[in-house]
Amino acid sequence: MKGMRTIPARFMRGTPLALTEIEMQLIPGFFPRSAGVMRSRYKYTCTDCDCRFCTQTTEKKKCCGFAGCICLPERIAAGCVSYGELLRLFLSEIQLRTFASRIEKLLKESEANPMFFRNAEHRRKFQSLRKSGLFPLLNLSEAYAAAVFLLTSDAFLWKQSKDFIDQSGIRFKDIRIHGVGLDGYTIFHTARDLYHGTDHIGVSELSDPELINDKLLRLIINAFLIRRHGIAAIPA
Incomplete structure (x- = not known):
């Protein structure tokens, strides 16, 4: 499947034992994903992710801190990391002050009105795609999920792009956006950047x-949060 990374056979390539070697490199109960971190099929709970059970917790060091948490993906998957915490983590990685000040403003606003989707129609459209089961990459590829999240937020963009999005990927080169508004133009190119790893929309523009x-x-x-942490970053 496009977007999925496979583990190559190193010693038995071209022989009948190649598949056996690949299987031996896999961690039981896990499968590889495009971002390079192994995701388990086990469904974690907040109890599982309690810091008391962490291997980094000692008598002298009670907690490694949120930014250095080695179980962050599992905690996010379990739903025990808030939207505000993810924003604060994102903020801690920003060096440009003008950009950081805008994120700080969003963080304060989110405390009173946490809003993840652009509007109710955006939520309905994206969640409908997610629940349909026709787009498995939403759960497997952070880049794919982040791009679809953005494209579904604009009615014109979605109309122009939906025929070029399927379970194998997004064909951005085939999407025509002539006539799109300024916001739609920014959304489209940001979606393409997140999908392909390019930077047509930079920090200076975001600032x-x-x-x-x-x-x-x-x-x-x-x-960005979806691109970094996967679809589990979306609040329930």
Whole structure:
């Protein structure tokens, strides 16, 4: 499947034992994903992710801290990491002050009104795709999920792109956006950047409120969170 990374056979390549070697390299109960971190089929709970059970916890060091948590993916999957915590983690990695100040503003606003989707229609559309089972990459590829999240937020973009999105990937080169508005243009190119790993929309643009308003910035930052942590970053 496009977007999935397989483990190559190193010593038995081209022989009948190649598949056996590949199987021996896999961790039982896990499967590889595109981001390079192994995701388990086991469904974690917040109790499983209690810091008391962490191997890094000692009498002298009670907790490694949120930013250095070695179980962060499992905690996110279990639903015990809040949207605000993910924003704070994102903020801790920003060096450009003008950009950081905008994220700080979003963080304060999220405490009173945590909003992940652009609007109710965006939520309905994206969650409908997710529940349909026709797009398995939403759960397997962070890049795919982040791009679809953005494309479904704009009615015009979704109309233009939906025929070029399937279970194998997104064919951005075939999507025509002539006539799209300024916000839609930004959303499209950010989605393409997150999918392909390019940087047509840079930090300087994200830092400028005259180019990207607060509501659009929140949408983009939420797509960043999906790209970093997967679809589990979306609040229930």
